[in-house]
Amino acid sequence: AQKVTQAQTEISVVEKEDVTLDCVYETRDTTYYLFWYKQPPSGELVFLIRRNSFDEQNEISGRYSWNFQKSTSSFNFTITASQVVDSAVYFCALSERETNAGKSTFGDGTTLTVKP
Amino acid sequence: DGGITQSPKYLFRKEGQNVTLSCEQNLNHDAMYWYRQDPGQGLRLIYYSQIVNDFQKGDIAEGYSVSREKKESFPLTVTSAQKNPTAFYLCASSTTSSPYNEQFFGPGTRLTVL
Numbered sequence: 001a002q003k004v005t006q007a008q009t010e011i012s013v014v015e016k017e018d019v020t021l022d023c024v025y026e027t028r029d030t031t032y033y034l035f036w037y038k039q040p041p042s043g044e045l046v047f048l049i050r051r052n053s054f055d056e057q058n059e060i061s062g063r064y065s066w067n068f069q070k071s072t073s074s075f076n077f078t079i080t081a082s083q084v085v086d087s088a089v090y091f092c093a094l095s096e097r098e099t100n101a102g103k104s105t106f107g108d109g110t111t112l113t114v115k116p
Numbered sequence: 117d118g119g120i121t122q123s124p125k126y127l128f129r130k131e132g133q134n135v136t137l138s139c140e141q142n143l144n145h146d147a148m149y150w151y152r153q154d155p156g157q158g159l160r161l162i163y164y165s166q167i168v169n170d171f172q173k174g175d176i177a178e179g180y181s182v183s184r185e186k187k188e189s190f191p192l193t194v195t196s197a198q199k200n201p202t203a204f205y206l207c208a209s210s211t212t213s214s215p216y217n218e219q220f221f222g223p224g225t226r227l228t229v230l
Contacts, residue, residue: 009156033215043204045159045221052216091158095215103149103174104219106158 002027004094006107013082014115021077021110023092029053031097034068034075035104039089051075082114118143120222122207127227129194129201137192137225139207145220147213148190152176153204153224162205165190166213194227202229 003026013019025034036048049059051068059066063080079086089111093104120141129135141148146167151159161174165184179198184190190209194201205225210217 004158006158035218037221043206043224043226045206045208045219047218047220050216050218097215103161103164103215106160108156108158 002029002032002094002096002105004092004105004107006090006092006110008110009108010111010113012113012115015084016081017114018078018080019082019112019114021079021090021092021112023075023077023107025073025075025092025094027073027094027096029096029098033095035093035095036066036075036077037091037093037106039091039109041088045091048077079112082112084114084116087112087114120207120209120220122205122222122225124225125223127225129227129229131229132196134193134195135227137194137205137207137227139190139192139222141188141190141207141209141220141222143209143211143220144187145209145211146187147210147217148184149208149210149219150174150180150182150190150192151206151208153206159206162192164213201227203227 005024032053034051037045039045065078067076089109091109092107095104123138149164150162163182165171168187181193207222208219210219
């Protein structure tokens with residue numbers, strides 16, 4: 001069965017600090033997809049990134065970067081020079097090819113608070 | 117603008133009443149999903165639909181029902197059989213039901229049972 005663990009329940013940083021959100025996953029499938037979503041206070045989740053199991057290349061998008069390591073089953077998310085607008089709940093999610101209907105398993109989320 | 121709308125934003129229900137949450141999308145997506153979110157917890161799948169006129173139970177379907185008569189609409193009914201319905205409900209859609217596709221979410225409905 002697929003499982004996603006986000007061990008950090010809450011993180012608080014001061015603006016301009018770097019912060020890393022951890023995500024560890026479990027799956028028996030060889031083909032799977034990992035996602036990160038952001039849930040701002042408004043409540044609507046926003047898709048940030050997708051990674052497939054065959055692509056371990058790290059990705060950078062502006063202040064955001066993602067580190068995918070199959071050896072440790074981790075897909076961590078780093079925000080560089082954090083800003084107050086980054087305050088949100090961040091979810092890591094996993095979908096397996098063998099699972100019907102693209103059902104995603106979500107972690108419990110990490111609440112990030114960036115203080116000015 | 118394309119997107120997903122959910123209504124109402126806040127909903128109050130008396131115990132023993134059924135209530136229906138609306139979800140509409142104009143993205144022309146085949147797949148739609150309903151999730152429940154409780155404080156400090158992730159999203160748990162209630163029902164999903166891969167295509168119109170078809171739907172399947174998710175992980176916590178007991179006490180809920182859905183229909184998918186139109187591609188753009190996927191309403192969720194919370195029945196009196198749901199023992200603890202107070203929660204935040206999120207509707208989502210994706211292009212197809214492929215696990216590759218990201219999901220697009222609506223703004224959610226916060227249901228409170230009085």
